[in-house]
Amino acid sequence: MTAETIIQSLASGLLMGLLYGLIAVGLALIFGLMDVVNFAHGEFLMIAMYATFFLFAFFAIDPLLAAPLVAAALFVFGAVVYLLIVRFAVRAKANAGMVQIFSTFGLAIVMRGLAQFFFTPDYRSVTHSWLGGKTISLGGIFLPEPQLVGAAVSIAAFGGLYFFINRTDFGRALEATREDAGAVALVGIDKNRVFALGWGLGAALVGLAGAIMSIFFYIYPDVGASFALIAYVTVALGGFGSVFGAFAGGIIVGLVEATTAMILPPSLKSVGIYAVYLLVVFVRPRGLFGSI
Amino acid sequence: MTPLLETRGVWQRFGGLIANSDVSISVGRGEIVGLIGPNGAGKSTLFNLIAGVLPPTQGSIWFDGEDVTRLPAAERCQRGVGRTFQVVKSFETMSVIDNVIVGALVRNTVMRVARRKAHEVLEFCGLAARANVLASDLVPSEKRRLEVARALATEPKLLLLDEVLTGLTPVEAKTGVELVRKVRDTGVTVLMVEHVMEIVMPLVDRAIVLDLGKVLVEGKPTEVVRDPKVISAYLGDRHAVGA
Amino acid sequence: MDTDFAKRRRRDLIVAACLAVIAALVPLFVKDVYVQNIMVLTLMYAALSQSWNILSGYCGQISLGHALYFGLGAYTTTLLFTKFGVLPWFGMLGGGLISALIAMALGYPCFRLRGHYFVIATIVIAEIALLLIQNWDWAGAALGIDIPVRGDSWLKFQFTRSKLPYFYFALGLACVAWFVTWWLEDSKWGFWWRAVKDNPDAAESLGVVVFNSKMGAAAVSAFLTAVGGSFYAQFVSYIDPESVMGFQFSLLMALPAVVGGIGTLWGPMLGAVILIPLTELTRSFIGGSGRGVDLIVYGTLIVLISLARPQGLIGLFSPKRKEAMR
Numbered sequence: 084m085t086a087e088t089i090i091q092s093l094a095s096g097l098l099m100g101l102l103y104g105l106i107a108v109g110l111a112l113i114f115g116l117m118d119v120v121n122f123a124h125g126e127f128l129m130i131a132m133y134a135t136f137f138l139f140a141f142f143a144i145d146p147l148l149a150a151p152l153v154a155a156a157l158f159v160f161g162a163v164v165y166l167l168i169v170r171f172a173v174r175a176k177a178n179a180g181m182v183q184i185f186s187t188f189g190l191a192i193v194m195r196g197l198a199q200f201f202f203t204p205d206y207r208s209v210t211h212s213w214l215g216g217k218t219i220s221l222g223g224i225f226l227p228e229p230q231l232v233g234a235a236v237s238i239a240a241f242g243g244l245y246f247f248i249n250r251t252d253f254g255r256a257l258e259a260t261r262e263d264a265g266a267v268a269l270v271g272i273d274k275n276r277v278f279a280l281g282w283g284l285g286a287a288l289v290g291l292a293g294a295i296m297s298i299f300f301y302i303y304p305d306v307g308a309s310f311a312l313i314a315y316v317t318v319a320l321g322g323f324g325s326v327f328g329a330f331a332g333g334i335i336v337g338l339v340e341a342t343t344a345m346i347l348p349p350s351l352k353s354v355g356i357y358a359v360y361l362l363v364v365f366v367r368p369r370g371l372f373g374s375i
Numbered sequence: 376m377t378p379l380l381e382t383r384g385v386w387q388r389f390g391g392l393i394a395n396s397d398v399s400i401s402v403g404r405g406e407i408v409g410l411i412g413p414n415g416a417g418k419s420t421l422f423n424l425i426a427g428v429l430p431p432t433q434g435s436i437w438f439d440g441e442d443v444t445r446l447p448a449a450e451r452c453q454r455g456v457g458r459t460f461q462v463v464k465s466f467e468t469m470s471v472i473d474n475v476i477v478g479a480l481v482r483n484t485v486m487r488v489a490r491r492k493a494h495e496v497l498e499f500c501g502l503a504a505r506a507n508v509l510a511s512d513l514v515p516s517e518k519r520r521l522e523v524a525r526a527l528a529t530e531p532k533l534l535l536l537d538e539v540l541t542g543l544t545p546v547e548a549k550t551g552v553e554l555v556r557k558v559r560d561t562g563v564t565v566l567m568v569e570h571v572m573e574i575v576m577p578l579v580d581r582a583i584v585l586d587l588g589k590v591l592v593e594g595k596p597t598e599v600v601r602d603p604k605v606i607s608a609y610l611g612d613r614h615a616v617g618a
Numbered sequence: 619m620d621t622d623f624a625k626r627r628r629r630d631l632i633v634a635a636c637l638a639v640i641a642a643l644v645p646l647f648v649k650d651v652y653v654q655n656i657m658v659l660t661l662m663y664a665a666l667s668q669s670w671n672i673l674s675g676y677c678g679q680i681s682l683g684h685a686l687y688f689g690l691g692a693y694t695t696t697l698l699f700t701k702f703g704v705l706p707w708f709g710m711l712g713g714g715l716i717s718a719l720i721a722m723a724l725g726y727p728c729f730r731l732r733g734h735y736f737v738i739a740t741i742v743i744a745e746i747a748l749l750l751i752q753n754w755d756w757a758g759a760a761l762g763i764d765i766p767v768r769g770d771s772w773l774k775f776q777f778t779r780s781k782l783p784y785f786y787f788a789l790g791l792a793c794v795a796w797f798v799t800w801w802l803e804d805s806k807w808g809f810w811w812r813a814v815k816d817n818p819d820a821a822e823s824l825g826v827v828v829f830n831s832k833m834g835a836a837a838v839s840a841f842l843t844a845v846g847g848s849f850y851a852q853f854v855s856y857i858d859p860e861s862v863m864g865f866q867f868s869l870l871m872a873l874p875a876v877v878g879g880i881g882t883l884w885g886p887m888l889g890a891v892i893l894i895p896l897t898e899l900t901r902s903f904i905g906g907s908g909r910g911v912d913l914i915v916y917g918t919l920i921v922l923i924s925l926a927r928p929q930g931l932i933g934l935f936s937p938k939r940k941e942a943m944r
Contacts, residue, residue, distance in 0.1 A: 120734040171925045177468070178928040180733045181880050184680055185872075189920030192869075192913050199910025304910070308865075312745070315738045323734075350760075354749050357742040364735050365727040426823065452825035464820035466813055477813045480806045481825035489806075507622065529825055 087223065092341045094224050100337015101234035101330075105292040106310060107317035108244065108329040109161075109285030115324030116260060116281040119169060119183055123191035125311025127286050130194065131157055131293025132302045133202060139209045139297075146212050147232070150294035154287040161286025162279040164190065169282065170275060191307075198304035207302040215298050229298040236295055240288060241330050248326065257281055309353070316360040322370030331372065335359075377440050379404045379533055379564050380425065385434035387420050387588075394420040395431070396588040402533065407555065407565040409579035409596070411572070413609055416585040418568045419461065422537055425566070426458045427451035439532060453481060457531030459522035461538045461568075467511040471502060474510050474521055478528030493528055500524040500554060516547045523554065527563070534558060536567040540574050548574050576600060584608070630800060630883060638793050645782055654781045658853065660894040661788035662846055667874035667886035668795035669842035674872065675881035676799075676808065677835035678815035680733065682868045683740030686747050687717040687840040689863030691847030693751065696763050696857050699774075706775040710848040714841040721840035722833050729832045741865070748863040762858025765851065775852045784853050791849060792887070795842050799883055807834055815881070843871070873916060877923050879930025888932050893919075 110124050121127075131153050138149040172186035209215065217228040248254035259266075260277045300306065317336045321328025336356055343355025363370060378401035387395040395417045402408050410418050424431050427448035435444045443451055452458075457478075466474045475493040483489040497503045500520050505513065513521060519539050526534060540551045548571070555578060559565055569575040576582070576596040583593040586608040592599055599605055641661075645654060666688070674680045694716055695709030704712075728739050752760045770777045777783045802808045810831040813821040818828055851857050874893050879885025897912045923930065 114734075120738075168921065168925065175924075175928055178880055180678060180680060181674075181876065182924045182928045184734070184737055185876055185920050186924040188682075189917045189922075189924060191917070193917030193921065196910035196913025196915075196917055200914065204909060312738075312741065316742070319735060319738065348753060351749055351753055354746055357746050360742055361727075361739060364731055364739060368731060368735065428819075448822040449825050449827045452823060458823050460820065460823070464817050464823075466816040466820065468816050469812055473809065473812070477809050477821065477826065478824045480809055484806050486804060486806070525820075525824060 089345065091224055092345055093338060094226060095230065096337040096339075096341025097334060098226065098230040098234040098337070099340065100334040101237040102230065102292055102296065102333070103310075103313055103317050103336050104330045104333020105233070105237035105240055106289055107314040107321070107333055108241065108326055109288040110314050111318045111321065111324060111326055111329040112244075112288070113282055113285045114318065115326070116257065117169075117173065117278055119173060120187070120315075120323075121282075121285070122184060122187040122311075123164070123194060124289065124314055125307030125309075126191045126194035126198075127157060127161070127289045127307070128293045128296075128310050128314075129198060129302075129304065129307035130160070131290040132297040132300070132306060133198065133207075134290075135294040135297040136207050136209055136302050139212070140207075146209055146294050146298045147214065150236070150291055153294040154290040157290030157293075158283040158287035162283035164286070165279045165282035166275070170278070191311075195304050195307070202304065204304055208300075209297050209302075212298050227299065229295065233292070233295040236291060237333075240291060241326070244288075244326055253280070312353075313356060316356050319360055319370055320363050322372040325370070325372040328370055328372035332370070376404065378402055379439055380566065381437040382421070382425065383435045383437065385421070385424060385431045385436065387417070387424060387429075388432045393588050395424070398434070398585070398588070398590055400583050400590060400593070402564060402566050404532075404564055405559065405562065406581060407559050407567070407579045409575045409582040410566060410568045410585065411570070411575065411582055412585035412591070415587070417588040418585055419537070421585065422458070422535060422568055426456060426535055452529055452531070455530075455532035456535065457526035457529045457533070458535035459519075459526050459537050459539055461541075463515075463518045463522050465510040465513070465518055465521050465525075467509070470507050470509055471513070471521060472497065472506040475524050475528045478525040481529045496524050496528045499557070500527070501550070516543055516551075519543070519551070520554070523558075527558065531563060533564045533566060536565060538568055538570060540567075541570050552578050572600070627800075627804060634793070634796055634800070638789065641789055642786070645785055651781060654785060656895050656898045658781060658785050658788050659898070660890050661785070661792045662849060662853075663870060663874055663894050664887050664890035665788065665791040665795040666843055666846045666871045667878075667890055668792070668799055669839050669846065670871040671875040671880065671882075671886045672799060672802065672842075673832075673835045673839035675875055675885070676802070676815070677811040677832055678881075679729065679832060679835070680737050680872075681740040681839075682737050682865075682872060683742075683744035684839075684843050684871045685863050685865060685867035686740075686744040687721065687843040688847035688850070688867050688871070689744075689747065689751070689859070690717045690720065691844030691849075692851035692857045692862040693757060693847075694844070695848040696765055696851050697757060700763055700765065705773055706848060706852055707773075710845050713844040713848050717840040717844035718837040721836040725833050725836045729829055729836075741868070744863065744865065744868060748859050751859045751863065758858065760859060762856060762861070765855045765857075767855050776855065784849075787849060791842075791846060796883070796887065798838065798842065802838070803883060807831065811835060869916075873920065875930075877919055877931060879932035880928075882930060882932050884935075885930045885932045888935075889930070892931070 106128060110121055113119060113121050134153045134156060135146045135149045138144040138152065139146060168186055168190060172182050175182035214228040214232055218225045219228055219231060248258060256272050256277055260272065260274060313336060317332040318329055320335055321332025339355050339359050340352060344352045347354065380402040382398055382400050385395055385398045398421060412418055423429060425436060427446055430445060435442055437443065438451065438454055438456060443454060466477065472493055475496055476489050479489040479492040483492055497506055500523060502517065502520055502524055505517060510521060523539060540548050543551060552574060555565060579596055581593065582596045582599045584591040584599060584605050591608060592602050592605055644657065648654060670681070670684050691713035694713030695706045698704035698709040698712060699706055724743060728736055731739055751757055767776045767778060770779060810826045813826055814828050814831055822828060847862060850862065874889030875886040877893060878887065878889025896915065900911050900915060
């Protein structure tokens with residue numbers, strides 16, 4: 084194991100970590116907004132990947148171009164999920180914990196079932212794309228272009244999110260609703276509208292990640308499951324509800340994954356991340372940057 | 376005779392806010408002591424400290440001759456501290472009798488015995504007729520009584536009552552006062568936080584007045600209400616008795 | 619008042635006994651092996667879900683990692699039998715005890731966690747265990763372990779000619795799980811769990827040590843789940859990490875309780891009787907091309923129940939019960 088391979092590993096880990104952050108930030112946003120964990124988050128990623136795939140397969144649209152389209156579609160999807168399901172789930176008084184967990188969990192299962200049924204369990208992949216399979220060499224380190232662009236998109240997205248939350252009216256409404264959903268109603272802000280848009284935004288971000296990831300990952304009905312766990316770990320690490328935390332958490336997870344892969348056999352790659360999750364929640368239940 | 380409850384130099388800080396400042400009070404066995412003071416005086420905080428909801432930033436709390444400062448709420452209950460909550464926390468999904476059984480289980484782990492004890496307590500508190508009603512179906516004054524019944528079922532030596540008489544109609548308040556007296560007559564010491572002076576002063580043996588986190592004055596109710604410091608703390612002559 | 623309650627308890631017991639007797643007679647009339655198989659699985663999941671219900675329903679700590687205990691039970695019996703010749707009956711006990719201890723050990727750090735953190739922790743822990751076993755050669759790694767079957771034997775708990783013994787064992791397990799729940803319902807544990815689930819602060823003020831109550835629930839739940847896992851290993855005579863510790867088990871243990879009525883005595887039973895045959899039938903009717911249909915059905919059911927009827931379908935059977943469980 085040379086210094087070069089180590090740096091190579093860590094660099095890839097960093098890039099993947101930024102992508103993990105992008106996947107996770109939607110989760111953090113939704114949780115921060117309304118204290119609900121979207122257990123279908125992985126499936127949101129999955130349909131984003133399938134959408135990108137089909138845009139490629141039927142219309143020969145490159146995933147990079149498809150990304151904004153997919154993000155928009157996911158935005159609508161996220162808002163709809165809120166309006167049709169989550170809105171009712173949060174009103175539950177009996178068995179509230181169970182309802183919140185299983186309502187989105189049930190959705191995740193339905194989505195997986197639908198994907199299996201309509202798309203079959205076959206693995207799909209985007210066979211040619213502008214970035215696919217290409218690498219750039221930076222000072223002797225080979226970085227795959229799709230991941231590089233993914234990382235750049237992630238950074239841009241976080242930047243945009245920061246700007247959006249702190250500088251725009253809607254962003255402030257989002258923050259305000261997060262602080263006190265009851266009070267905002269008095270100021271004339273429709274809580275449901277804010278939540279729906281929050282879900283839409285969270286889903287759109289995952290959509291972006293999914294579109295990029297379809298360039299270099301296989302697409303199949305259960306693909307969301309593994310990334311969902313990574314997303315939960317990322318968000319827990321960074322602190323549920325913290326957007327910046329998701330960013331930092333993602334980077335940490337990416338690096339931990341790369342490090343674990345260097346030390347343990349490849350099939351145990353995830354153990355490192357899972358162990359980190361447990362360590363963090365046991366020792367620092369609020370995560371590294373969380374407020375909840 | 377050692378006091379049943381003693382707080383020694385208790386301070387409670389929340390970040391920069393000082394909720395209780397050097398509070399040293401004691402409650403003797405068999406007394407009914409009233410803890411009064413204007414809003415923000417630190418009464419609820421002190422209550423929570425005594426009940427074991429959180430440990431004090433500084434100082435110690437002694438119960439029945441034992442230092443219980445580091446003991447959490449459940450263990451304090453096992454030692455004999457019972458409490459009610461200002462905002463009633465009944466087990467809404469359980470029936471009235473079941474609510475009380477939970478309390479009774481501290482001293483009686485055999486179900487049959489706990490159940491019987493619960494029935495007795497309900498009788499004592501006048502809720503026997505509502506035993507099988509779901510707690511969420513009770514009217515507010517009944518819920519208050521349930522709070523007291525539940526705490527009584529734990530066979531406490533000290534009962535902490537958090538504004539149990541506030542917001543009741545005069546008739547309900549009268550029943551409430553009688554219940555508190557009945558409780559003391561069974562040998563339970565009572566420390567009660569209250570706002571409604573007219574009701575509390577005739578009831579308690581001693582009154583402790585808190586203001587801005589500190590103990591202002593303590594003594595017999597009739598003396599305390601005449602104390603000019605107390606009057607100015609409440610900013611009103613309404614509570615001054617006589618002239 | 620007392621007698622009303624005591625009457626209901628007695629009624630539950632009598633109904634359970636009758637149902638058990640009826641169930642015991644069914645195999646005498648139903649000889650179709652395929653159907654018998656479904657019945658065995660239904661009873662097993664009824665038992666598993668009932669066990670899950672103790673921790674996640676009554677005690678309110680939702681776990682989606684119970685496959686861990688299921689797998690532990692399966693692996694303990696199998697390893698003890700194949701490597702050391704220990705009879706599965708002892709293996710079952712061993713598996714149960716190990717699981718109970720691990721559940722408590724995990725509970726120590728985990729019970730401090732809030733709801734969603736806890737659920738994710740349970741998923742993660744089960745995944746770690748699965749990955750570890752997949753890489754543990756002595757335990758068969760990913761290839762798993764075959765349990766050598768040499769004819770029928772009650773001692774070795776293996777039967778080749780008929781599913782009936784398995785059926786009766788599963789029925790027994792379901793009865794035990796139900797009975798344990800029934801008994802705990804009117805015990806200090808049952809009251810503690812309900813109080814903690816309803817209002818933990820109030821429970822503490824009444825002397826309930828929340829943590830201890832959760833530990834108790836975890837231990838009992840894990841023990842019974844592990845016994846179920848041991849049974850399953852003997853039933854299928856082959857285990858591998860995915861097939862006994864996979865996430866699908868965690869889900870399948872939770873679903874019947876959620877659909878039937880989480881935190882209720884009969885909910886998991888009802889849920890199992892509805893869901894398991896439903897799954898098997900959809901699978902066989904729609905066949906290979908129907909991949910995912912069972913997921914669609916489960917998923918939709920869970921969403922509908924969560925939103926429209928969180929107290930489960932059991933409420934439909936008794937208005938009084940509906941009142942109390944509201």
